[in-house]
Amino acid sequence: MHKLQIVKLFFLVFIIPFIFISIVYASNQIVELNYEYDNNEGTIIVNVHYDVDNGNRELYGLGIRIHYDSSFIEYDHSNFYQPQKLISSQNSDDDTNNYDNDEKTNSYILMAWGSLQSNFPGTSVTLPLKLAELHFKIVNIHELTKINVVQTSGHDHYGFISKSIEIDLNFNCNLTSKLITDSSLLGYTATVGGATVTVLPFGITSVTNIYGEFFFDNIPYGNCILEIESSYFETITKNININEGINSLVPIQIYKPKCKSMYTQNEIDQIINQVKNEKESIIFEKEETIRQLSNSMASMYTQGYLDDAIIEAEKRGELKYDINQDGKVGLEEVIRYLETLSGVRVESLIIFPDNSD
Numbered sequence: 001m002h003k004l005q006i007v008k009l010f011f012l013v014f015i016i017p018f019i020f021i022s023i024v025y026a027s028n029q030i031v032e033l034n035y036e037y038d039n040n041e042g043t044i045i046v047n048v049h050y051d052v053d054n055g056n057r058e059l060y061g062l063g064i065r066i067h068y069d070s071s072f073i074e075y076d077h078s079n080f081y082q083p084q085k086l087i088s089s090q091n092s093d094d095d096t097n098n099y100d101n102d103e104k105t106n107s108y109i110l111m112a113w114g115s116l117q118s119n120f121p122g123t124s125v126t127l128p129l130k131l132a133e134l135h136f137k138i139v140n141i142h143e144l145t146k147i148n149v150v151q152t153s154g155h156d157h158y159g160f161i162s163k164s165i166e167i168d169l170n171f172n173c174n175l176t177s178k179l180i181t182d183s184s185l186l187g188y189t190a191t192v193g194g195a196t197v198t199v200l201p202f203g204i205t206s207v208t209n210i211y212g213e214f215f216f217d218n219i220p221y222g223n224c225i226l227e228i229e230s231s232y233f234e235t236i237t238k239n240i241n242i243n244e245g246i247n248s249l250v251p252i253q254i255y256k257p258k259c260k261s262m263y264t265q266n267e268i269d270q271i272i273n274q275v276k277n278e279k280e281s282i283i284f285e286k287e288e289t290i291r292q293l294s295n296s297m298a299s300m301y302t303q304g305y306l307d308d309a310i311i312e313a314e315k316r317g318e319l320k321y322d323i324n325q326d327g328k329v330g331l332e333e334v335i336r337y338l339e340t341l342s343g344v345r346v347e348s349l350i351i352f353p354d355n356s357d
Contacts, residue, residue, distance in 0.1 A: 027054040028159040029062055031149050032128070035167050039222025042201040044073055044136045044167055046147060050121065051128035052158075057121055061085070061114030063153035064162075066134060067095060067105040072145035072169060073136035075109060080132045085120055088112040100148040109134065112153060120155075138202050141169045141218055175199075175216040175240075175247045179208050179228065182255030192254060195230040200237075212251075226252070234258055 030051040038045050050062065068075070075092040090110040099108065111132065113120055121129050149162035179192040191212030198205045199219055206214040219242060226238045234256040240249065 026159075027052065027056065027157075028161045029059070029151075029154050030128075031062075031064060031131075031151075031160075031162045033066075033147060033149060033163070033165045035147075035165060037220070037222070038135070041135065042138070042220060042222065042224055043076060044138060046134040046136065046165075046167075047130060048132040048134065048149075049128050050131045053161075055127060057123050057125060057127065058118050059115075059120045059155035059158070060118050061087070061112065061120045061153065061155070063088070063110075063112035063114075063151065065099060065108040065110050065150045065152055067100040067102065067108045067148040067150065068136070069105050069145050070107040070139070072138075072140045072143055073167070074139050075107070076135040076137050078109070078111075078132055078134050080111075081130050082113055082121055085113045085115055085122070086111070087114045100150045102146065102148055104146050105148060108150075110152065138169060138220060141171065141204075141220070143169050145169060171218050171220050172244050173219050173221045173242050173247065174245070175219055175242060175249070177214060177249035178212040178251045179214065179230075180212055180251045180253055181233075182253045184255060189253075192230060192233070195228055195233075198227040198229070200225040200227055228252065228254065230254065230258075232258055 030053060032049045032051070033046055034049070035044055035046045037043075046066070048064075048066070052059070070092070078089065080086050080089070088111060092107050092109055095106055095108045113131070115122075121127075121131075144166045146164055146166050148164045151160040151162070154160055179195050179197070180189045181192060183189050191208075191210070193208050193210045193212055195208045195212075195214075196205055197208065197214045199216060202220060202224065204216060204219055206216055208214045221242045221244055223239070223241050226240055227235065228238070229235045233254045236252075236254055236256070238252060240247075
């Protein structure tokens with residue numbers, strides 16, 4: 001065979017197919033990610049965008065896995081923007097096989113779109129197209145966390161291009177305040193220590209110190225809820241807005257003791273009556289003891305001694321003190337006076353001051 005023919009044959013068999021294959025595989029399906037912070041939900045939203053570098057909108061479909069680290073962000077839910085062509089979506093799963101060859105991720109979300117008529121994403125849509133948004137709750141802060149995209153299926157003879165992103169979970173926001181009781185409870189304000197303060201929906205907690213103070217460092221900005229739990233007061237919540245920098249709140253007042261919700265009104269009435277009855281019983285026992293003691297003390301002195309004591313007390317002007325406030329000077333006043341003179345009742349010196357000196 002002539003050398004020129006051999007060269008032509010080689011070109012037809014090897015070079016042209018290679019060029020053709022190169023042209024076919026020069027087209028790629030592209031997935032790009034970006035993220036934003038949702039102030040209202042307190043979540044990270046990862047947006048999944050789709051494109052094709054040759055603009056072809058009539059393909060068979062695309063399947064991908066989104067890989068992330070669940071120790072920093074926790075998958076919550078997804079919103080899809082091509083639901084009619086969504087053929088598979090899976091909640092978060094553990095990446096035990098390390099499909100993305102990245103030790104910094106441990107979980108993934110699987111999703112796929114398809115069209116048997118080769119109409120993905122469709123001639124009526126404009127590229128690039130937003131396919132989905134993934135909502136993640138923040139589990140850990142102070143770190144960067146990575147998200148990767150891996151293709152699981154695609155259109156024949158099309159390549160795949162994607163780029164990982166890193167989510168910055170460092171927030172320049174601090175929060176400080178203190179917890180006090182409402183003045184209507186005790187007649188004055190008091191600090192509440194040992195209470196647990198939680199920032200929702202992030203689940204970040206702090207415990208108040210003995211001065212009722214609590215601190216949060218590097219928390220996400222935006223709208224959030226403070227949940228305050230204490231052993232002695234009912235749980236309360238407070239809506240707040242966190243701005244960048246230092247956020248100092250006015251003292252938070254709590255005013256509902258837990259006991260008010262631990263008992264019914266009937267049970268409270270029963271407790272009050274029980275305390276009242278016990279108090280009356282104690283008073284009766286005390287008065288009975290005083291009566292018995294007075295009687296026993298009276299038997300210690302002769303009538304003549306008592307008469308002399310009364311005369312002496314009248315001279316000294318001390319029987320004018322009516323210690324039992326019964327409107328007259330009687331046996332109890334005399335006994336108290338005798339105890340004072342004999343040193344038996346020292347405190348009686350306060351009740352019966354000596355004015356003769």
